[in-house]
Amino acid sequence: xxxxxxxxxxxxxxxxxxxxxxxxxxxxxxxxxxxxxxxxxxxxxxxxxxxxxxxxxxxxxxxxxxxxxxxxxxxxxxxxxxxxxxxxxxxxxxxxxxxxxxxxxxxxxxxxxxxxxxxxxxxxxxxxxxxxxxxxxxxxxxxxxxxxxxxxxxxxxxxxxxxxxxxxxxxxxxxxxxxxxxxxxxxxxxxxxxxxxxxxxxxxxxxxxxxxxxxxxxxxxxxxxxxxxxxxxxxxxxxxxxxxxxxxxxxxxxxxxxxxxxxxxxxxxxxxxxxxxxxxxxxxxxxxxxxxxxxxxxxxxxxxxxxxxxxxxxxxxxxxxxxxxxxxxxxxxxxxxxxxxxxxxxxxxxxxxxxxxxxxxxxxxxxxxxxxxxxxxxxxxxxxxxxxxxxxxxxxxxxx
Amino acid sequence: xxxxxxxxxxxxxxxxxxxxxxxxxxxxxxxxxxxxxxxxxxxxxxxxxxxxxxxxxxxxxxxxxxxxxxxxxxxxxxxxxxxxxxxxxxxxxxxxxxxxxxxxxxxxxxxxxxxxxxxxxxxxxxxxxxxxxxxxxxxxxxxxxxxxxxxxxxxxxxxxxxxxxxxxxxxxxxxxxxxxxxxxxxxxxxxxxxxxxxxxxxxxxxxxxxxxxxxxxxxxxxxxxxxxxxxxxxxxxxxxxxxxxxxxxxxxxxxxxxxxxxxxxxxxxxxxxxxxxxxxxxxxxxxxxxxxxxxxxxxxxxxxxxxxxxxxxxxxxxxxxxxxxxxxxxxxxxxxxxxxxxxxxxxxxxxxxxxxxxxxxxxxxxxxxxxxxxxxxxxxxxxxxxxxxxxxxxxxxxxxxxxxxxxxxxxxxxxxxxxxxxxxxxxxxxxxxxxx
Numbered sequence: 001x002x003x004x005x006x007x008x009x010x011x012x013x014x015x016x017x018x019x020x021x022x023x024x025x026x027x028x029x030x031x032x033x034x035x036x037x038x039x040x041x042x043x044x045x046x047x048x049x050x051x052x053x054x055x056x057x058x059x060x061x062x063x064x065x066x067x068x069x070x071x072x073x074x075x076x077x078x079x080x081x082x083x084x085x086x087x088x089x090x091x092x093x094x095x096x097x098x099x100x101x102x103x104x105x106x107x108x109x110x111x112x113x114x115x116x117x118x119x120x121x122x123x124x125x126x127x128x129x130x131x132x133x134x135x136x137x138x139x140x141x142x143x144x145x146x147x148x149x150x151x152x153x154x155x156x157x158x159x160x161x162x163x164x165x166x167x168x169x170x171x172x173x174x175x176x177x178x179x180x181x182x183x184x185x186x187x188x189x190x191x192x193x194x195x196x197x198x199x200x201x202x203x204x205x206x207x208x209x210x211x212x213x214x215x216x217x218x219x220x221x222x223x224x225x226x227x228x229x230x231x232x233x234x235x236x237x238x239x240x241x242x243x244x245x246x247x248x249x250x251x252x253x254x255x256x257x258x259x260x261x262x263x264x265x266x267x268x269x270x271x272x273x274x275x276x277x278x279x280x281x282x283x284x285x286x287x288x289x290x291x292x293x294x295x296x297x298x299x300x301x302x303x304x305x306x307x308x309x310x311x312x313x314x315x316x317x318x319x320x321x322x323x324x325x326x327x328x329x330x331x332x333x334x335x336x337x338x339x340x341x342x343x344x345x346x347x348x349x350x351x352x353x354x355x356x357x358x359x360x361x362x363x364x365x366x367x368x369x370x371x372x373x374x375x376x377x378x379x380x381x382x383x384x385x386x387x388x389x390x391x392x393x394x395x396x397x398x399x400x
Numbered sequence: 401x402x403x404x405x406x407x408x409x410x411x412x413x414x415x416x417x418x419x420x421x422x423x424x425x426x427x428x429x430x431x432x433x434x435x436x437x438x439x440x441x442x443x444x445x446x447x448x449x450x451x452x453x454x455x456x457x458x459x460x461x462x463x464x465x466x467x468x469x470x471x472x473x474x475x476x477x478x479x480x481x482x483x484x485x486x487x488x489x490x491x492x493x494x495x496x497x498x499x500x501x502x503x504x505x506x507x508x509x510x511x512x513x514x515x516x517x518x519x520x521x522x523x524x525x526x527x528x529x530x531x532x533x534x535x536x537x538x539x540x541x542x543x544x545x546x547x548x549x550x551x552x553x554x555x556x557x558x559x560x561x562x563x564x565x566x567x568x569x570x571x572x573x574x575x576x577x578x579x580x581x582x583x584x585x586x587x588x589x590x591x592x593x594x595x596x597x598x599x600x601x602x603x604x605x606x607x608x609x610x611x612x613x614x615x616x617x618x619x620x621x622x623x624x625x626x627x628x629x630x631x632x633x634x635x636x637x638x639x640x641x642x643x644x645x646x647x648x649x650x651x652x653x654x655x656x657x658x659x660x661x662x663x664x665x666x667x668x669x670x671x672x673x674x675x676x677x678x679x680x681x682x683x684x685x686x687x688x689x690x691x692x693x694x695x696x697x698x699x700x701x702x703x704x705x706x707x708x709x710x711x712x713x714x715x716x717x718x719x720x721x722x723x724x725x726x727x728x729x730x731x732x733x734x735x736x737x738x739x740x741x742x743x744x745x746x747x748x749x750x751x752x753x754x755x756x757x758x759x760x761x762x763x764x765x766x767x768x769x770x771x772x773x774x775x776x777x778x779x780x781x782x783x784x785x786x787x788x789x790x791x792x793x794x795x796x797x798x799x800x801x802x803x804x805x806x807x808x809x810x811x812x813x814x815x816x817x818x819x820x821x822x823x824x825x826x827x828x829x830x831x832x833x834x835x836x
Contacts, residue, residue, distance in 0.1 A: 030718045297729045
């Protein structure tokens with residue numbers, strides 16, 4: 001092929017080629033890193049939470065008044081909520097998973113002077129807690145009514161038995177069966193009675209999201225959350241009845257945030273999905289700009305070389321050879337740009353890793369980005385190249 | 401002369417509408433993308449209280465456990481104070497405007513029961529708060545020193561709540577119920593909602609304005625609970641809402657207004673003395689460490705500008721550079737396209753300088769139009785983002801400075817793009833195109 005003449009022609013008119021190569025290089029750097037971030041966010045949003053996201057309704061209740069018998073109120077509420085058609089399980093909770101609000105405690109397998117306490121999400125639930133969240137118990141046993149402690153400041157008794165997530169179990173009892181083990185939390189000693197496969201805690205951007213501890217306890221107080229599991233398909237119907245059901249029992253309170261758990265998650269992952277949307281738009285616009293740039297410059301160079309093209313045609317070059325010339329030329333320029341782009345993309349990624357705690361770019365994003373830009377380059381240059389191939393040989397004989 | 405050059409530039413822009421609009425479009429798009437990210441960055445990193453940010457100081461005391469430092473903050477000190485420390489500071493610190501505070505979730509209703517219950521976020525704070533942070537009173541004033549000391553049940557309402565409960569009338573002297581207790585209104589302030597909400601960054605840097613303000617002297621007697629973060633390294637003794645008031649848990653913010661370096665030194669001195677004293681009493685088992693940080697320093701310690709925000713700005717500027725390369729190419733195309741004309745002008749006596757100048761004028765015009773269009777794209781983009789994402793509105797509005805920045809950026813970018821093509825075209829020899 002005519003790579004040599006193409007190269008020497010390019011060297012005679014470097015500027016255009018350099019400009020396109022630079023555009024391609026920067027585009028590759030942006031596109032690979034943006035794709036990488038987009039994919040990571042997608043993965044983050046879509047990781048399994050361990051809970052029955054679509055069939056859980058959550059709500060927060062806050063009472064007003066000083067002499068409320070919270071325990072009696074809550075027991076009545078649980079009864080009434082369970083009676084709503086379509087509801088299968090109900091529990092109280094101190095916090096709603098994935099909501100951004102919750103409680104975390106330091107726990108450990110031992111207690112010594114230099115104990116490393118592991119920060120762990122803590123959820124206080126009733127005996128129906130696991131079923132209400134749709135968690136999968138993988139070993140040990142579930143809570144029973146006898147495990148549940150209703151906190152009373154006069155008695156000051158705390159729950160003894162806890163169920164922990166597999167992630168927490170592996171963290172503090174590596175290579176051991178956690179069931180039956182003692183779990184230390186500050187001054188209290190708890191017993192692990194069961195392990196659930198997976199459960200996401202309160203804060204979606206926290207590294208300890210999967211480390212959680214379920215405690216069979218209710219703190220009757222001026223506000224509490226309810227977690228309501230429904231039969232599939234009846235979630236919306238149940239959701240619409242929660243507020244009235246609770247207000248009918250006692251209207252001296254505010255029932256807030258009646259939401260399906262899936263929607264709770266969507267709103268907590270909001271900044272991640274926003275980042276995905278913004279980055280995708282940036283990538284699309286950038287590719288558009290790059291294509292327009294290539295088309296512009298290629299069209300110009302075809303224009304400038306109309307006479308040479310005519311001469312080549314007159315000397316016997318076929319149309320496809322002219323077409324090929326421009327495609328190969330563009331391919332060469334793109335490749336030079338991509339070589340530079342690989343360096344730029346890696347440098348940019350290195351910068352992001354060092355300064356912004358982002359992860360290292362997976363290598364395959366680079367060939368993927370390169371492939372996209374090669375194709376895009378050929379697509380962009382095809383129009384002008386085709387026009388070049390249409391130049392009539394007779395042009396060569398014309399004077400300007 | 402300049403007028404003539406503008407005329408030429410305008411003619412040339414019109415002569416080649418496709419190339420011109422491509423150039424303007426590329427610059428506009430680059431500016432648009434950059435300015436959208438810069439707007440979010442700028443508003444997030446902006447000074448929320450410019451006239452006072454160097455006089456307001458957040459107080460930190462390292463009350464954490466001796467085994468390990470507090471890990472959540474960049475200066476390894478808890479962001480908040482314990483209740484005992486807050487009380488001690490309010491009672492004993494040198495006499496500067498200062499206050500401890502926290503937010504609480506409360507239920508509000510009109511005095512006569514039966515009206516709708518509203519759950520609101522309420523700030524529990526001292527009377528100095530209003531003057532320190534420059535809240536603007538519409539009616540009445542802050543509660544008095546005396547009311548605070550006697551723990552009277554008084555309240556300062558925000559404008560929004562006053563509008564809803566009292567139809568915006570002067571409600572001073574009226575009463576409302578908050579968590580089933582009667583409070584007398586002493587003042588109404590304009591909604592106060594700085595971005596970022598530097599005074600309490602524990603639950604994110606953007607929040608809705610708080611509904612009302614209650615005296616902090618009421619908090620312990622009424623066992624008010626915080627709706628913000630509570631961090632503990634040591635279990636509280638006892639349980640129930642009162643226990644946290646005696647505990648080593650940190651949950652109150654503390655701010656002081658200090659006018660100059662001397663006052664800062666005096667205050668810091670007091671804090672160090674307090675730290676030493678408490679160490680003697682057996683509290684504070686870590687090496688002595690206290691901090692007073694002004695608003696800017698405080699925003700840094702709290703890492704208010706998110707990484708995502710910075711990454712986007714970086715990407716946006718790379719985007720702009722692609723647009724600039726693109727424009728260089730297009731300009732080169734355009735300028736070389738009229739080599740003949742330029743060559744004739746040169747032959748007729750125009751100097752290189754004249755040619756260069758004329759092209760730079762043309763380039764600047766493109767930059768200016770591109771900048772205006774870019775501003776429009778920024779505005780449109782911000783509106784789309786406002787509509788399509790959860791990014792708070794406060795981060796998505798353009799102010800005059802940002803608009804000026806957009807135009808300057810557009811001019812700079814276009815000039816950078818136009819410099820080489822203009823110089824290149826200036827070197828055309830007068831004779832070249834005169835031959836036939």
